[in-house]
Amino acid sequence: AQKVTQAQTEISVVEKEDVTLDCVYETRDTTYYLFWYKQPPSGELVFLIRRNSFDEQNEISGRYSWNFQKSTSSFNFTITASQVVDSAVYFCALSEAGGRGSTLGRLYFGRGTQLTVWP
Amino acid sequence: SAVISQKPSRDICQRGTSLTIQCQVDSQVTMMFWYRQQPGQSLTLIATANQGSEATYESGFVIDKFPISRPNLTFSTLTVSNMSPEDSSIYLCSVRTSGREQFFGPGTRLTVL
Numbered sequence: 001a002q003k004v005t006q007a008q009t010e011i012s013v014v015e016k017e018d019v020t021l022d023c024v025y026e027t028r029d030t031t032y033y034l035f036w037y038k039q040p041p042s043g044e045l046v047f048l049i050r051r052n053s054f055d056e057q058n059e060i061s062g063r064y065s066w067n068f069q070k071s072t073s074s075f076n077f078t079i080t081a082s083q084v085v086d087s088a089v090y091f092c093a094l095s096e097a098g099g100r101g102s103t104l105g106r107l108y109f110g111r112g113t114q115l116t117v118w119p
Numbered sequence: 120s121a122v123i124s125q126k127p128s129r130d131i132c133q134r135g136t137s138l139t140i141q142c143q144v145d146s147q148v149t150m151m152f153w154y155r156q157q158p159g160q161s162l163t164l165i166a167t168a169n170q171g172s173e174a175t176y177e178s179g180f181v182i183d184k185f186p187i188s189r190p191n192l193t194f195s196t197l198t199v200s201n202m203s204p205e206d207s208s209i210y211l212c213s214v215r216t217s218g219r220e221q222f223f224g225p226g227t228r229l230t231v232l
Contacts, residue, residue: 033219043209045162045223047120052219091161095221105150105215109161 002027004094006110013082014118021077021113023092029053031097034068034075035107040088051075053097082117089114121146121214123224131230132202139198140227142212147192150215153185156226157208165210168195202231 003026013019025034036048049059051068059066063080079086093107122145132138142151151168165185166174174187189195199206212224 035221037223043228044225045211047220047222050220095215095219097219105219105221106152106164106167107154107162107213107221109163111161 002029002094002096002108004092004108004110006090006092006113008113009111010114010116012116012118015083016081017117018078018080019082019115019117021079021090021092021115023075023077023110025073025075025092025094027094027096029096033095033097035093035095036066036075036077037091037093038088039091039112045091048077079115082115084117084119087115087117120220121148121216121222123212123214123222125210125212125224125227127227128225129228129230131232134203134231136202137198137200138202138229139196140210140212142195142197142224144193144214146216148214148216149192151189151195152213152215153187153195153197154211154213154223155208156211162211165197168197199229202229204231207231 005024032053034051038046056068065078067076089112091112092110095107124143126141153165154162155165156162164177165180166176166187168174168187168189170189170192184200186198207230209226209228211226215221
């Protein structure tokens with residue numbers, strides 16, 4: 001079965017601190033995709049990154065970085081030098097790449113982590 | 120990427136009525152999905168909107184309550200029927216692009232009184 005676990009419900013940091021959001025997943029598929037989304041208070045879901053299961057290279061985009069470790073089934077997200085605008089709920093999600101007909105591509109979401117960055 | 124619009128952005132409805140939410144994408148996509156996000160919760164898949172055939176519903180969601188149309192590759196509607204306060208949620212349309220990325224519309228905030 002597919003499952004995404006975000007054990008941290010809420011995290012509070014002070015501006016300029018680094019913060020890591022944890023994501024652990026379960027799947028029986030050998031090929032899958034992992035995603036991170038940001039949901040600010042306005043409610044829209046902002047796509048941040050997609051990672052293929054066969055590409056374990058870490059990725060950096062500005063202050064954001066992602067650490068994908070297949071051995072531990074984790075896909076953690078780090079924000080460096082956090083800012084108040086980073087305050088949001090962050091969701092980790094999993095999508096299978098296998099041929100399952102019309103449900104191919106559906107996302108399995110974690111419960112989300114509420115990040116609050118204080119000035 | 121894909122640009123997705125949803126209408127209405129929010130609505131307040133009376134119990135027992137129905138609301139139809141529209142989702143428009145700026146490019147043709149194969150896969151379109153409808154998700155629900157109840158207050159303070161994560162996202163739950165309602166159904167996959169299939170072009171030219173009936174939608175595929177997840178466990179706990181039925182066509183009579185959430186009828187879906189997908190007349191072409193850029194448009195879909197979700198109707199929330201016979202609404203009750205428990206249907207108060209954000210409803211989000213999502214698309215999967217050929218590049219395997221998945222984008223979401225801005226959502227429809229529904230409040231049922």
